[in-house]
């Protein structure tokens with residue numbers, strides 16, 4: 001093979017080399033000539049059409065809500081695409097596109113978040129009032145149009161009980177004396193104390209309440225210290241019902257009567273414990289300022305997370321504890 005290369009004349013190689021150089025020069029001249037001439041195009045419209053999203057770019061709804069897309073507008077027709085499945089939680093993208101007659105395209109989009117709805121009902125209940133903090137509490141409840149339940153005593157002003165009643169809250173009976181060593185001595189003592197607070201409410205409002213909550217709850221053991229071994233709670237739960245009362249306990253405690261001494265603690269206790277899809281009767285005391293101060297955040301959190309708030313009534317959930325004495 002090497003021999004064959006040797007037969008190619010050096011003059012021929014020289015000629016090929018020169019031809020390549022000359023060819024490249026002509027090619028370069030041709031390119032320069034072409035570049036010198038403007039590229040012929042039709043006078044073009046490169047302006048992108050305007051597209052404006054109606055409504056927020058991120059919309060949050062709950063499962064079961066209906067979804068009406070607010071759409072988007074432009075000078076030319078806007079086409080929307082994307083489905084929002086309101087039965088399934090998730091993020092959904094809705095896209096909008098429009099094109100002008102020159103073929104310029106504009107797009108927009110929004111995210112629709114479907115959250116699973118909490119179907120829980122929260123019953124806020126307040127024992128031992130009214131007190132100096134009850135007015136502030138009523139203001140907060142009114143601000144959010146939330147109705148609550150007050151298990152009242154002989155304390156506080158008549159005016160506050162009148163406000164509670166006139167503003168649509170449920171008035172339950174707690175105790176006139178709230179003195180365990182009196183009310184749990186005998187059935188007679190218990191009812192004389194209960195009728196005392198029933199009369200107070202009736203005198204102020206004209207309403208005879210048959211909603212009540214035992215001091216200490218129906219499950220209390222403190223009564224066993226005073227009842228002489230009669231297991232008085234077992235008798236009382238039957239007897240209050242025989243006399244037409246409905247008694248309520250609670251299934252969520254804010255902790256405001258025990259270890260919790262801050263609004264933040266009350267708030268966290270409540271929101272961490274309420275039943276997402278069930279009924280929560282929350283125990284608070286409107287004689288505790290820090291507990292009252294937590295109510296606005298509890299309501300804001302509940303409303304933002306799909307809960308409803310309601311007041312107790314004779315036919316609502318009672319959250320009975322079960323009797324231990």
Ligand SMILES: [Zn+2]
Nearest residue numbers: 127128215216
């Ligand atoms: Zn109490």
